[in-house]
Amino acid sequence: MDRLLKIKLERKKNKPKFTRHDSNVRKQFKSWRKPRGLHNKLRMRVTGHMNPVRQGYGSPLRFIDKHGLKLTLVRSLGELKKLSPKEHSIIIGSIGLKKKMVLIKKCNEMGFRISNINNVNKFLEEKNSLIESRKKLRKERHEKKEKSKKELEKKAIEKEQKPGEGKKDTTEEKIKEDMKKSLPGDKR
Numbered sequence: 001m002d003r004l005l006k007i008k009l010e011r012k013k014n015k016p017k018f019t020r021h022d023s024n025v026r027k028q029f030k031s032w033r034k035p036r037g038l039h040n041k042l043r044m045r046v047t048g049h050m051n052p053v054r055q056g057y058g059s060p061l062r063f064i065d066k067h068g069l070k071l072t073l074v075r076s077l078g079e080l081k082k083l084s085p086k087e088h089s090i091i092i093g094s095i096g097l098k099k100k101m102v103l104i105k106k107c108n109e110m111g112f113r114i115s116n117i118n119n120v121n122k123f124l125e126e127k128n129s130l131i132e133s134r135k136k137l138r139k140e141r142h143e144k145k146e147k148s149k150k151e152l153e154k155k156a157i158e159k160e161q162k163p164g165e166g167k168k169d170t171t172e173e174k175i176k177e178d179m180k181k182s183l184p185g186d187k188r
Helices: 002-014 077-081 097-110 119-159 165-179
Strands: 070-074 088-092
Touching: 070 077, 077 097, 088 097, 097 119
Parallel strands: 070 088
Antiparallel strands: none
16 A cells, blocks of 8 residues: 555656636636647647646555545445545535534544544534524524514504594495495496
């Protein structure tokens, strides 16, 4: 394994940066694309031009990190229990924040290396503070909603208690009914 890691590092040093043809001329050409032009010198592999992407630049070790551990994608505790910390390095998949935090804590306890998180303790602290702030926001919104409901109920009770306003509603309803009866298209 150590021999293969050394080979991988040597090849990585010698591997050129593959940029798209004419990337020095146009800013929008950033990532590699295969040249398909009829007279394109890069496609024809003319000497003096850039090297195209080929199989020979590949690494003998795929899906192995710099410590020699096999990279594995984990999405649940069940998948985590099947792995050993001496052979596997973990990439935590796209899951919710709460489950991710539980997984990270379990990985820390078991002694796994987590590839896609640099500082585990810092990550946990940040996410805990984020969750707390969300809880506070949710609580404030809920309290505000309850307060507005209570105010509306108070206003409704006050309307019912005032004697003059109730009669106006009934007179308005009578006027509307009379208007409907007196429409020209009605048949009596």
